[in-house]
């Protein structure tokens with residue numbers, strides 16, 4: 001990491017009136033979540049017994065809860081357990097602290113479905129989860145636009161023993177339920193919650209004059225987070241392990257999210 005670049009990033013943060021946090025998979029990895037393979041936030045280490053990395057593709061398709069309901073629920077049931085067991089790393093609190101010094105605070109835009117910003121104490125009304133979240137469920141059909149909190153679902157469940165009679169179901173119609181996040185070629189995702197989040201972001205952005213965008217661990221394979229980060233008028237701080245190049249007004253900081261945030265935090269402490 002170039003110390004000049006760290007200083008530039010720290011200066012932008014000092015003078016910003018709002019911080020926009022754009023977080024991809026790399027942000028979650030530093031909390032100990034298994035590394036990503038594939039692009040929808042899926043973890044090969046969570047595969048049901050007997051399945052290999054080749055099978056991940058079939059469990060990232062929108063019809064996986066129809067075609068392979070038991071495998072899909074074992075996979076995502078375990079994902080839910082792992083996300084709950086992991087504690088968000090210290091970088092979440094650093095970002096919050098920096099944002100508290102700005103006039104408008106922080107707004108989060110993330111493709112991560114693990115709900116870790118909420119778990120780290122971020123305001124639920126200041127988060128866009130562009131691919132949805134594991135923390136809400138929806139009907140697999142879906143029979144309606146209703147979603148409901150996952151709550152303690154799967155907490156004490158042996159996911160390897162899940163069967164059609166024990167898998168979670170829609171309280172409205174009895175059809176199998178599924179997490180409220182976006183899969184590939186997914187025409188069943190209920191996007192009402194994410195749409196409402198987008199609307200809140202649009203309203204929040206209106207008075208902001210000097211935003212700084214901090215992009216963390218966002219990949220290029222599914223570029224939703226990168227595209228969003230680049231769409232904001234304001235300097236971009238791109239933190240990425242291996243794809244940190246920036247064109248235009250911004251700085252690229254190569255490294256793991258937590259390491260780079262820690263370096264910027266040290267620079268900010270020198271006020």
Ligand SMILES: [Zn+2]
Pocket residue numbers: 139140141142143144170171172173174175
């Ligand atoms: Zn239903």
